[in-house]
Amino acid sequence: MGPGAGALLLLAAAVLQLTAGAGARSFQVDRANDCFRKDGAPFRYVSGSIHYARVPRPAWRDRLLKMYMSGLNAVQVYVPWNYHEPLPGLYDFTGDRDLWSFLDLTAELGLLVILRPGPYICAEWEMGGLPAWLLWKPDIVLRSSDPAYLRAVDSWLGVLLPRIEPRLYHNGGNIISIQVENEYGSYWACDYDYLRHLLASFRARLGGQVLLFTTDGNSAAELRCGTLQGLYATVDFGPGPNITEAFAPQRLFEPKGPLVNSEYYTGWLDYWGEAHAGSSPAQVAQGLQDMLQLGANVNMYMFQGGTNFGYWSGADYKGRYKPVTTSYDYDAPLSEAGDPTDKLFAIRTVIGKFQPLPEGPMPPATPKYAYGRVPLRKQAELLELLEVLCPAGPIPSRFPLTFEAVKQAHGFVLYRTRLPRDVWDPAPLSAPRHGVCDLGYALLDGVYQGRLERDGQTTLNLTGRAGAALDLLVENMGRINFGANISDFKGLLRNLSLGSTLLSDWLIYPLDVDAAVARGWPQAAPRAESSRARPGPAFYTGAFDTPGIAWDTFVKFPGWSKGQLWINGFNLGRYWPVRGPQQTLFVPGSLLSASAPNNITLLELEGAPPRPFVLFLDRPLLNQTVSPGPGLPPA
Numbered sequence: 001m002g003p004g005a006g007a008l009l010l011l012a013a014a015v016l017q018l019t020a021g022a023g024a025r026s027f028q029v030d031r032a033n034d035c036f037r038k039d040g041a042p043f044r045y046v047s048g049s050i051h052y053a054r055v056p057r058p059a060w061r062d063r064l065l066k067m068y069m070s071g072l073n074a075v076q077v078y079v080p081w082n083y084h085e086p087l088p089g090l091y092d093f094t095g096d097r098d099l100w101s102f103l104d105l106t107a108e109l110g111l112l113v114i115l116r117p118g119p120y121i122c123a124e125w126e127m128g129g130l131p132a133w134l135l136w137k138p139d140i141v142l143r144s145s146d147p148a149y150l151r152a153v154d155s156w157l158g159v160l161l162p163r164i165e166p167r168l169y170h171n172g173g174n175i176i177s178i179q180v181e182n183e184y185g186s187y188w189a190c191d192y193d194y195l196r197h198l199l200a201s202f203r204a205r206l207g208g209q210v211l212l213f214t215t216d217g218n219s220a221a222e223l224r225c226g227t228l229q230g231l232y233a234t235v236d237f238g239p240g241p242n243i244t245e246a247f248a249p250q251r252l253f254e255p256k257g258p259l260v261n262s263e264y265y266t267g268w269l270d271y272w273g274e275a276h277a278g279s280s281p282a283q284v285a286q287g288l289q290d291m292l293q294l295g296a297n298v299n300m301y302m303f304q305g306g307t308n309f310g311y312w313s314g315a316d317y318k319g320r321y322k323p324v325t326t327s328y329d330y331d332a333p334l335s336e337a338g339d340p341t342d343k344l345f346a347i348r349t350v351i352g353k354f355q356p357l358p359e360g361p362m363p364p365a366t367p368k369y370a371y372g373r374v375p376l377r378k379q380a381e382l383l384e385l386l387e388v389l390c391p392a393g394p395i396p397s398r399f400p401l402t403f404e405a406v407k408q409a410h411g412f413v414l415y416r417t418r419l420p421r422d423v424w425d426p427a428p429l430s431a432p433r434h435g436v437c438d439l440g441y442a443l444l445d446g447v448y449q450g451r452l453e454r455d456g457q458t459t460l461n462l463t464g465r466a467g468a469a470l471d472l473l474v475e476n477m478g479r480i481n482f483g484a485n486i487s488d489f490k491g492l493l494r495n496l497s498l499g500s501t502l503l504s505d506w507l508i509y510p511l512d513v514d515a516a517v518a519r520g521w522p523q524a525a526p527r528a529e530s531s532r533a534r535p536g537p538a539f540y541t542g543a544f545d546t547p548g549i550a551w552d553t554f555v556k557f558p559g560w561s562k563g564q565l566w567i568n569g570f571n572l573g574r575y576w577p578v579r580g581p582q583q584t585l586f587v588p589g590s591l592l593s594a595s596a597p598n599n600i601t602l603l604e605l606e607g608a609p610p611r612p613f614v615l616f617l618d619r620p621l622l623n624q625t626v627s628p629g630p631g632l633p634p635a
């Protein structure tokens with residue numbers, strides 16, 4: 001769409017406003033008075049971010065109520081495309097993915113919504129919310145006007161946005177504004193045709209009246225490629241000494257209109273192997289006070305962080321690959337388990353100086369329970385279960401294929417070959433840097449040899465007979481969600497070699513562990529013979545009863561190395577206590593049964609403790625800073 005068409009739309013919007021008449025619902029930018037206007041009156045939002053995909057559905061209402069009781073009048077919500085379109089044209093809005101019920105709850109509680117439908121969202125979420133299947137076309141240029149990318153974007157927006165349109169504020173709903181893309185100015189492509197295309201797509205499906213906006217880091221350099229005429233420009237920044245200066249870059253692009261910080265950072269995310277992040281409540285409260293004093297609109301990112309359940313955590317790339325932890329607590333005002341913190345009360349006090357707080361008490365923390373020690377037993381080694389985990393059988397290929405080439409989005413793929421010759425003296429099994437994405441667990445004739453890592457240890461010494469089975473179980477630790485490298489292919493990206501011999505003739509097993517667990521496996525499977533206490537990828541199971549209650553709890557992994565945990569078939573995410581800083585996983589009480597035994601399935605990838613058990617605590621341990629281990633280069 002050219003600038004002419006944009007002007008026509010603006011004109012159409014203006015005409016609609018005039019004909020709407022007094023008393024009609026409206027949400028607009030008032031440039032003359034540097035503010036928003038809601039139903040004609042000056043309006044300011046004090047908002048908080050919550051991601052429904054990171055909070056179990058039974059807790060949505062509790063978290064939103066606590067946000068409302070904190071004095072917020074709006075919530076900011078991302079829609080992760082890859083959570084809703086797992087395969088091209090296959091849509092899922094059921095259960096935990098029921099966006100419509102979540103939006104209904106926000107309306108019921110009297111909260112307005114600032115919606116961020118992407119298509120790219122960052123959010124420290126797998127691939128920034130883009131579906132991994134986009135990479136089935138390996139040369140696709142993401143976040144650009146590449147026609148293959150735009151086709152996929154348009155069919156998704158064609159499903160999502162028409163269902164958003166009736167919920168827009170002027171149509172009687174509670175959605176006051178919609179963000180287009182996210183921090184696009186931080187991306188290398190700087191493709192204005194792409195932004196223009198998105199603007200036209202959003203307008204075509206949402207009409208001319210709704211306020212569309214962008215947000216970027218608060219530097220002119222970032223705003224330059226992230227903004228477009230017709231999209232209101234806002235900025236993102238955390239607590240700092242001089243708020244006027246922090247907003248100055250927004251004023252370069254929006255000389256008039258409301259000041260908006262769309263992501264005021266209340267804390268920060270954690271990476272595996274780095275110190276737990278946090279920020280002081282006093283500093284966060286002071287920054288908020290300064291912004292409100294200035295008349296600015298603020299969204300606090302995050303207000304409720306939550307959890308990267310399953311395989312949904314993302315990763316950053318700063319000199320090396322940095323995967324994000326399972327917890328997305330974020331040191332936010334509401335903790336990962338949804339409990340009010342000191343930071344929440346400090347923020348609420350500040351808000352109370354500027355607008356009336358709702359009557360009544362803040363709902364208390366949800367009860368927690370230390371269910372204690374639960375012994376687990378080794379059920380089977382992963383290699384014994386290939387027929388269960390990969391019922392379709394392996395894909396033969398002379399050279400390795402990526403996850404994307406075999407259409408596996410998340411989790412694990414096993415690569416099997418045979419030693420091409422006798423190896424009497426230790427020979428290095430080696431992968432080029434970025435050859436194994438992201439972790440590869442090596443076994444020779446079923447005996448665990450060790451781990452290869454994307455930017456870490458890339459060789460292992462092996463000895464063995466010609467024909468011995470060499471297996472590499474490769475794990476996707478989350479696709480990069482920010483920066484230049486978001487086309488983050490997984491699996492074996494390069495050839496492996498043994499000494500000077502290139503390894504070839506692979507059998508590739510895409511594993512669907514979650515489907516097997518959902519079918520009741522391995523509880524329902526016959527007892528495996530294998531109970532050998534040897535290291536390597538294996539399943540462990542156990543069960544625990546609760547004393548008639550199903551309260552939230554936190555599970556610790558004493559002596560375990562690295563793996564994935566399911567309780568009653570729900571994938572709670574990755575644990576990695578040897579790397580830290582996160583030591584416990586959050587287990588929402590809504591997953592637990594107060595009557596039937598609760599079933600634990602654990603896929604340990606490296607090595608279990610001699611007498612395996614897990615420990616349920618009544619508090620989280622997120623802050624065990626660990627020194628970088630061998631094979632982990634400094635950031």
Ligand SMILES: *[C@@H]1O[C@H](CO)[C@@H](O)[C@H](O)[C@H]1NC(C)=O
Nearest residue numbers: 241242243244245246248290
């Ligand atoms: C913030 O920066 C502005 C512009 O540089 C300056 O005029 C003002 O005095 C500063 N305020 C504080 C509190 O330092």
Ligand SMILES: *[C@@H]1O[C@H](CO)[C@@H](O)[C@H](O)[C@H]1NC(C)=O
Nearest residue numbers: 276277278279331623624625
């Ligand atoms: C983590 O623990 C260290 C050492 O106990 C402490 O100094 C630091 O403040 C903690 N960080 C957070 C974010 O709680």
Ligand SMILES: *[C@@H]1O[C@H](CO)[C@@H](O)[C@H](O)[C@H]1NC(C)=O
Nearest residue numbers: 426427428457459460461462
């Ligand atoms: C492999 O063996 C060689 C020769 O013994 C040794 O120098 C090297 O450190 C070993 N590499 C690893 C990763 O163990």
Ligand SMILES: *[C@@H]1O[C@H](CO)[C@@H](O)[C@H](O)[C@H]1NC(C)=O
Nearest residue numbers: 188317433434483484485486
């Ligand atoms: C990541 O992107 C940067 C900038 O384009 C590039 O220089 C670098 O090679 C990329 N790294 C990988 C591992 O693809």
Ligand SMILES: *[C@@H]1O[C@H](CO)[C@@H](O)[C@H](O)[C@H]1NC(C)=O
Nearest residue numbers: 399400401492493494495502
């Ligand atoms: C592996 O090596 C072969 C032969 O040199 C080459 O054709 C192929 O592209 C390589 N595969 C990968 C994934 O690098």
Ligand SMILES: *[C@@H]1O[C@H](CO)[C@@H](O)[C@H](O)[C@H]1NC(C)=O
Nearest residue numbers: 523524568593596597598599
């Ligand atoms: C756990 O598994 C057992 C045995 O299959 C089953 O009877 C029980 O209902 C399961 N528990 C839950 C909470 O699903």
